[in-house]
Amino acid sequence: MTRYSRQTRMLVAIDCIIFGFDGQDLKLLVIKRGFEPEKGKWSLMGGFVQPDEGFDDAASRILKVLTGLEGVYMEQLFAFGGPERDPMERTISVAFFALVDINAYKQQLSEEYRAEWISLKKIPRLIFDHADMVNMAQARLRYKAAIHPILFELLPQKFTIPQLQILYEAVYDTMFDKRNFSRKVLSTGLLVKQKDKERTSSKRGAFYYKLDKRKYSAKFNAFLNFVADPGNLK
Amino acid sequence: MTRYSRQTRMLVAIDCIIFGFDGQDLKLLVIKRGFEPEKGKWSLMGGFVQPDEGFDDAASRILKVLTGLEGVYMEQLFAFGGPERDPMERTISVAFFALVDINAYKQQLSEEYRAEWISLKKIPRLIFDHADMVNMAQARLRYKAAIHPILFELLPQKFTIPQLQILYEAVYDTMFDKRNFSRKVLSTGLLVKQKDKERTSSKRGAFYYKLDKRKYSAKFNAFLNFVADPGNLK
DNA sequence: GCAAAAGTGTTTTCATTACACCCATGC
DNA sequence: GCATGGGTGTAATGAAAACACTTTTGC
Numbered sequence: 001m002t003r004y005s006r007q008t009r010m011l012v013a014i015d016c017i018i019f020g021f022d023g024q025d026l027k028l029l030v031i032k033r034g035f036e037p038e039k040g041k042w043s044l045m046g047g048f049v050q051p052d053e054g055f056d057d058a059a060s061r062i063l064k065v066l067t068g069l070e071g072v073y074m075e076q077l078f079a080f081g082g083p084e085r086d087p088m089e090r091t092i093s094v095a096f097f098a099l100v101d102i103n104a105y106k107q108q109l110s111e112e113y114r115a116e117w118i119s120l121k122k123i124p125r126l127i128f129d130h131a132d133m134v135n136m137a138q139a140r141l142r143y144k145a146a147i148h149p150i151l152f153e154l155l156p157q158k159f160t161i162p163q164l165q166i167l168y169e170a171v172y173d174t175m176f177d178k179r180n181f182s183r184k185v186l187s188t189g190l191l192v193k194q195k196d197k198e199r200t201s202s203k204r205g206a207f208y209y210k211l212d213k214r215k216y217s218a219k220f221n222a223f224l225n226f227v228a229d230p231g232n233l234k
Numbered sequence: 235m236t237r238y239s240r241q242t243r244m245l246v247a248i249d250c251i252i253f254g255f256d257g258q259d260l261k262l263l264v265i266k267r268g269f270e271p272e273k274g275k276w277s278l279m280g281g282f283v284q285p286d287e288g289f290d291d292a293a294s295r296i297l298k299v300l301t302g303l304e305g306v307y308m309e310q311l312f313a314f315g316g317p318e319r320d321p322m323e324r325t326i327s328v329a330f331f332a333l334v335d336i337n338a339y340k341q342q343l344s345e346e347y348r349a350e351w352i353s354l355k356k357i358p359r360l361i362f363d364h365a366d367m368v369n370m371a372q373a374r375l376r377y378k379a380a381i382h383p384i385l386f387e388l389l390p391q392k393f394t395i396p397q398l399q400i401l402y403e404a405v406y407d408t409m410f411d412k413r414n415f416s417r418k419v420l421s422t423g424l425l426v427k428q429k430d431k432e433r434t435s436s437k438r439g440a441f442y443y444k445l446d447k448r449k450y451s452a453k454f455n456a457f458l459n460f461v462a463d464p465g466n467l468k
Numbered sequence: 469g470c471a472a473a474a475g476t477g478t479t480t481t482c483a484t485t486a487c488a489c490c491c492a493t494g495c
Numbered sequence: 496g497c498a499t500g501g502g503t504g505t506a507a508t509g510a511a512a513a514c515a516c517t518t519t520t521g522c
Binding site: 002003004007008009010011012048049050051052053054055076078079081082083088089090091092094146147223 | 242310313323324325457
Binding site for chain 3: 160161162178179182183197201202203204205206207
């Protein structure tokens with residue numbers, strides 16, 4: 001077979017919007033870009049799609065290179081293709097967003113990439129259209145978490161209900177009534193109470209919970225209305 | 235500036251999943267592919283992204299070539315990038331789905347592309363991964379229409395509540411109680427009752443409604459819970 | 469004993485569901 | 496006058512929201 005004639009071929013990149021939660025705030029993992037153009041500027045972690053790779057493969061590879069993590073929650077966010085988005089050469093980018101347990105991210109912040117977790121509240125200027133990507137990822141996270149139980153992906157295996165509530169409050173930048181909140185999350189049946197308690201953040205201690213993995217898989221795509229009134233999202 | 239060295243460039247295509255509604259069933263607009271490979275097989279309408287075009291531009295251009303329509307509801311669905319998806323040459327495809335008023339689609343089905351509206355219930359074999367695209371688009375449509383008032387895009391400017399109900403029933407392949415259905419859609423405040431009636435489908439006639447465009451724009455991204463229990467979607 | 473966070477219960481309000489009859493018209 | 500589809504009301508149920516006090520324990 002021949003090739004399609006007279007058509008322009010383009011570079012295809014992946015960029016990863018990697019979210020973490022440090023117990024208080026939502027964080028974004030960014031790097032200092034290591035090559036021109038825009039070398040030394042803050043950037044999302046990314047790379048080019050290789051000839052034998054699909055997008056998911058490429059995104060997983062890139063995430064692993066940066067964090068050492070595998071099997072992390074990741075989904076395709078959007079394909080960005082403005083003709084001028086990379087001044088060097090026409091490059092399209094398929095953006096993925098990932099949710100990682102920031103605690104499992106042991107590998108110290110790679111010297112090679114100069115990666116850092118920065119708070120979503122104070123994001124520095126990012127190269128190209130990466131700020132658009134981050135904004136869209138944040139909107140998608142809010143949208144999706146209102147309906148599906150994805151925020152657990154940001155927590156360690158064992159977590160407390162107050163921790164979970166702080167996470168939801170960080171994502172929606174609002175406060176929830178703790179009685180209604182705990183009733184709601186427990187009513188999903190997704191949580192299994194543990195015998196031990198977390199004791200660093202209070203004297204009394206808060207019981208740990210784990211996800212019921214069976215139910216979690218089963219309900220992952222159900223409409224759970226996790227957040228009753230998330231406001232005007234898109 | 236130079237170019238990025240040692241990276242593979244790829245063809246970038248757009249494919250359009252175009253939905254219509256004929257008053258009874260959901261339809262998909264497909265064409266007979268006009269070039270090799272797979273010439274003469276059923277295919278989605280598509281084309282290559284040009285050097286000076288963004289994805290939205292390209293998708294609009296392609297939709298216009300096929301249907302003559304502009305200003306149609308269209309959103310990016312997903313980027314498909316499996317390394318083997320086009321046997322001829324590595325080609326990635328950014329899929330869009332569009333909702334068109336099938337009645338506004340006057341231009342007779344283009345001879346050049348041999349386009350046809352086919353029922354979603356009996357889709358023929360499509361080339362490449364186009365069936366995956368259609369399935370994903372249908373899932374997205376159900377997902378989104380459960381929460382946002384997008385199905386109006388499939389109807390003419392003036393429509394009746396029974397027509398609207400048939401549309402929702404087609405999308406979700408289920409039946410709704412007409413009293414609850416009409417109360418629910420009217421409670422959104424999005425509909426403006428007209429003075430005239432549609433008289434072809436019943437003797438008594440059903441009042442026409444139009445969208446309140448102001449409120450429609452304002453509420454487009456709100457969570458409306460248009461369909462209370464859409465079941466297990468993804 | 470007191471400060472700090474965890475945990476729990478009740479009432480009200482609102483949305484959703486289930487369900488049945490009358491209306492207008494063409495034939 | 497009857498068949499066809501259009502249009503409406505009500506009662507019961509379930510989910511969400513508002514709201515305050517008791518418990519535990521380290522200091």
